[in-house]
Amino acid sequence: MDRTQQAAALPGARALAPQLDALTGLRGLAAWYVVLFHTRVTLKATVGPMVYGFLSHGYLAVDLFFILSGFVLWHSCADNPAYRGARGMARFWLRRIARIWPLHMVLLGGFVALVGMLAATGRDIAFYRWGELPLHVLLMQNWGMTIGLMWNEPAWSISCEWAAYLLFPFTVMAAPWRNWSTGALVLLGCGLLAGLWAYFALHGSDDYLGFEIQRTGLMRCLLEFWTGNVLRMLWARWRDVPDICTGAWAAMIALLEGGVVLHLPEASYVPGVFAALILALSLEDRTPARLLRSGPLHWLGEISYSTYLSHFLLFIVFKMLFVGPDLTVGLGKLGLFLMIVLAASAALYRLVEKPAQRWLLRRGEARLAA
Template structure:
């Protein structure tokens, strides 16, 4: 089997987005940071919305055909792959958080607000952001991983219900726009003025709508990638128009998802073009280790402040530089020593292979000659990939 080419620009962009989240979490601690930069970095939480769109794109590209061809027989394998991708590192970081909580407890600084042991089972099961709590706790960034798990459970039903390949481009674009408007309407009706408002309440719907929009964006890319210049140019114009509208007062809950949707399509269409800086090695590697960066930096900053910082609201630039170097080093270590080995181990586990094969044969026998939706998508060579699987 030929190796699938990689959309390196999207992998690189994931790394940039992860570091935007890092800066978001430390912005109020940087001594002397100009107010304009504080305000800019205060929007770092929006990187998560790009993650959700990108996740839908990646999962549709990697799994839609398999699930459509094999039906629910392929779901156990799909979920195992996704759990292998997100859960081991989450569990490792959660164990680190428990260690911090115990340290606080034995030193007389018990923190039941940020480390509530009664909610620990929810975090172990990755369902803490499914409406069971009203605050972020333990390792705060893991809320989005919890929401992602919900999207993974939803994805097989989406794949079997909708075949974007058989929907006209204008209708796919309309569906993306409708999802953006739906998210905006839900948040505005709930009193949210920004996408970062009340994450425990809106985080899951934020993920599901943007994840679904990402699958539709992938479908557009698949039909336009052979001749990408014109759609990429149009996407850039759309980005500029949305950015100007946002600057002029368009609500964030409407503007940001729409802008990121157009940005994702543009990045996908231009990936692999000559002189694309996002295809380069260093940025690409930051994307490869971005999950470790995203999930590891928050607790590292808690520990860093305990050891090195006297005033958490005025950390010197030198110490901030040291912390950022530690984030990079820890991301490399977590990726190579925890994330990837654990992912390979979970993927190596047998998952009812005989039952799955029998179910697959039954599904193919029932669907191979029934509807056009059961037919495979023909393309030249293996589909491209992103460093996500």
């Protein structure tokens, strides 16, 4: 059964248009950018300053995730009658929680076990606040109720996305979006990106989107997620219009070059670069999109959630076992770690993520049908 047939077999599901498969490969590359970002300090003595500088910006891949998630979710769910009404909203939330929560709990359990072992051997575990653990279980740890990132730190973005998912049905119902003109949607998208810049400027750090994540991460996610929603609305109107794809590539290059050359604040141009990139890839059928749709890259995208959530715990354990006090990792050890992450991602996807998702959906759909 291919992916289109699988999608059709699910109540209310909608397969991605073939050209949108490139976005799955893009998600896979973004997940590995985050992995390399979290290994960068141990590589500082090994790689040159240019490579280290590139790796140091890996946190920006999360902004790509947020916009991409908003785009794909609007495509899959916004016009779907299976998600209308009270029961439809419950079905939507069921599918979202079945997608993100089981693997999150497995990795959180891994951290609890690790911290327990550290405590048993007399290590300092003061950093891990047990009182905040219930917020992590409920995926509310980055809703402004904690003082910092802890436990499985990358899961902060999943917490924020869960908030976006909870709001999504109300976003769909908030306005008659189909009646909005294309110009109005463009202005709305630009307004959301400008609002993100203003939000970070007001918080005193528009040049660093990773600033005080526990305080700014939620709004960062929501504004970028909603930008992705608007981007998908525009895609529906532009997908058959000649030269829009070329314009999107040109806009991406202009924003990126202008931002770098003029040393503009991150918040003023990076999300716009990602929005233009997603639009360009979703509209074209040339080499970049074809590469991202290829088997290996598409597979990396399929297992990217497991990669993103598991690598942080794996790296902590890897450093404890293989890295000395100087915290230096050579390219050989880096290669070993990346292979471990890849193998673990594939195993978690196959043995945890998908089976748990199917189990929760079966039970949840049965309750909804009762």
